Amino acid sequence: MKNYIVILLILTGLFSCNSKNEKTEVLVVGTIHASHSTNPNYTFKDIVNILGTYEPDVICVEIPPSYFRKRSYLYEMMIASMYGFENNKEVYPIDWWAKTDRAEKKRFLESEEYKDKEKRIKELVESDSVMQRFKRKYGGWNNVWRENNRGYEFYNGKVCNEFVRQMYSISMSVYGDSFMNLNYESRNSKMLELIDSAILKNPGKRIVVFTGCEHKHYFDIKLSEREDLNVVDFANILPLKEIKESDNIKDFLEKSLAKNYYEASDSSAIDLMYHGALVPLIHGMGMDDDPDIISAEDIVKTEPIIDEWEKYNPNSVYLHFEKGWIQFLNRDYEKAIATLQSVSDKLNEVPQSDHWFVKTFYYRNLGFCYDLIGEREKAITCYKKCKAVCKELEINDNYARTIYKNYELVPYSRSAN
Numbered sequence: 001m002k003n004y005i006v007i008l009l010i011l012t013g014l015f016s017c018n019s020k021n022e023k024t025e026v027l028v029v030g031t032i033h034a035s036h037s038t039n040p041n042y043t044f045k046d047i048v049n050i051l052g053t054y055e056p057d058v059i060c061v062e063i064p065p066s067y068f069r070k071r072s073y074l075y076e077m078m079i080a081s082m083y084g085f086e087n088n089k090e091v092y093p094i095d096w097w098a099k100t101d102r103a104e105k106k107r108f109l110e111s112e113e114y115k116d117k118e119k120r121i122k123e124l125v126e127s128d129s130v131m132q133r134f135k136r137k138y139g140g141w142n143n144v145w146r147e148n149n150r151g152y153e154f155y156n157g158k159v160c161n162e163f164v165r166q167m168y169s170i171s172m173s174v175y176g177d178s179f180m181n182l183n184y185e186s187r188n189s190k191m192l193e194l195i196d197s198a199i200l201k202n203p204g205k206r207i208v209v210f211t212g213c214e215h216k217h218y219f220d221i222k223l224s225e226r227e228d229l230n231v232v233d234f235a236n237i238l239p240l241k242e243i244k245e246s247d248n249i250k251d252f253l254e255k256s257l258a259k260n261y262y263e264a265s266d267s268s269a270i271d272l273m274y275h276g277a278l279v280p281l282i283h284g285m286g287m288d289d290d291p292d293i294i295s296a297e298d299i300v301k302t303e304p305i306i307d308e309w310e311k312y313n314p315n316s317v318y319l320h321f322e323k324g325w326i327q328f329l330n331r332d333y334e335k336a337i338a339t340l341q342s343v344s345d346k347l348n349e350v351p352q353s354d355h356w357f358v359k360t361f362y363y364r365n366l367g368f369c370y371d372l373i374g375e376r377e378k379a380i381t382c383y384k385k386c387k388a389v390c391k392e393l394e395i396n397d398n399y400a401r402t403i404y405k406n407y408e409l410v411p412y413s414r415s416a417n
Contacts, residue, residue: 022204027054027232028220030155030213031062031076032148041151044253045245047076047210050152051083052243054232057205059084060094060198062191062212068093069263071353072276078261079249080210085260086246092198094209096190098183102396105179117174124173130166134159141167156234161217168214188218195219199229256280257305268351271318274309275354278302278322282329288361289402291329292415299329317349321358325365331414333369340366359389360403371412383407 029050036044051059061077072078073095084091108114125131138144141163154160171181195209209219224231245253252258257277262269281298306326309319320343327336340362343349350358367382383404390400 023228023230024199024203025206025230025232026199026209026223027056027207027234027237028209028211028216028223029152029234030161030216031074031210032155033074033076033212035145035148036076039148039150041149042155044076044079046152046240047079048083048245048249049240049243050237051080051208053241054208054237055206056089056208058090058092058198058202058207060092060195060207060209060211062095062210062215063093064095064097065093065194067095069261070266070269071272071351072258075252077210078258079252080208082246082249082252082258082261086248090198090202092194094191094194094198094211096187096194098179098186100179100183108180117180120174121170124170128166128170130162131170134163152240153235153238155213156216160213161220164214165217165221188215191215192219192222195223203228255305267313267316270312271309271316272351272354274305274312275318275322277305282322282325294329299326302326317343317346318351318354318358321350321362325361328365328369333372337366337369337373340369356393356395359393360386360395360400363389364403364407367407368412371407372414376411379411380408 031047032039032042036042036047059080061080063073063077063081067073069081081091083089134140139147144150168181168184172184175181177183177185191211199207211219220231223229248258248260252261255277256279258273262273264270281301282294287294302322306319306323309316309322313319320339324336324340327333327339347355347359347362363382363386367379367386370376370379370382386404387400387408390403
């Protein structure tokens with residue numbers, strides 16, 4: 001009996017020791033950001049399939065910590081976050097950006113130095129075997145993005161990552177760690193610090209890192225150098241299982257409504273969630289500039305979103321701004337004016353991240369309404385306020401002019417339809 005107990009204790013000790021020394025497992029997944037929405041072979045749904053197949057304990061997402069659960073960001077990162085929250089996983093934001101002086105960048109792009117360096121880049125690319133082999137097979141990096149039909153195996157495979165690594169190696173040799181290569185070394189190293197923080201908090205667990213495919217090679221190389229980690233080859237989790245997405249994720253994919261992503265206790269975050277759901281319907285490409293391209297069908301789709309938003313936060317200034325825009329779209333200009341004027345002294349309550357949008361378009365939209373009911377003097381006053389707000393918020397002059405244009409001189413008009 002004593003011998004049995006001794007053997008049992010030894011085995012228990014060995015098992016305990018092995019558990020403590022078990023390596024943390026890390027899978028780095030390269031994604032393609034907005035291109036998932038139109039790529040038939042690497043969709044947003046594939047993000048769910050990757051998660052369900054690998055079954056991580058921890059999920060790292062390319063979202064800046066200051067944005068996390070407060071602002072809309074890359075859709076695949078929000079989906080991965082939502083999956084994590086729903087399945088009781090730890091989720092960590094790991095994105096980081098260097099500050100770039102836009103004026104400095106503009107000056108550099110117009111300089112002779114830029115032309116000389118671009119010439120040098122071209123020479124290096126043309127003489128590099130990795131770059132030329134990739135170009136012969138795929139037509140170049142720009143062509144890969146333009147075609148947008150490569151699958152997750154490609155973006156997470158050796159050929160793609162070897163090419164990206166060499167592409168940045170050439171760029172770094174000419175431009176150094178600058179805005180011309182998105183501060184390659186600074187950004188990646190800072191992101192790696194955030195990943196490492198998640199790793200240190202979760203020893204011995206399975207960790208997945210979702211990041212744009214241009215970062216994957218860097219993280220794979222750096223993490224593989226560590227003896228305490230086992231870096232998983234993406235090919236080893238294939239084939240992917242078909243995982244059913246949750247109702248929340250389905251709602252997000254279909255309506256851009258990320259209900260369990262935002263902090264429910266943060267009214268500003270909730271405002272941004274509902275605004276985000278309205279963007280593809282009434283604020284998509286060119287819609288704020290030319291509202292007549294917005295379909296009547298999409299305007300109708302805003303109604304349940306507005307109704308639900310009103311139940312959550314009836315006093316939201318952002319809500320009233322959007323209601324005023326929708327009333328304008330429905331040609332109810334008097335009602336739109338009343339709605340917008342009701343929050344005229346509360347615009348600072350809008351999430352600060354969206355002041356550039358709401359404050360400027362608030363006055364421009366109000367000016368549109370006054371012009372369309374023939375109150376020209378009031379319209380001009382609104383356009384002047386729009387211009388003043390653009391200056392106050394230090395909005396780029398070229399962009400600001402696309403908002404207020406020459407409406408002070410020429411009244412705004414809409415098509416009769």
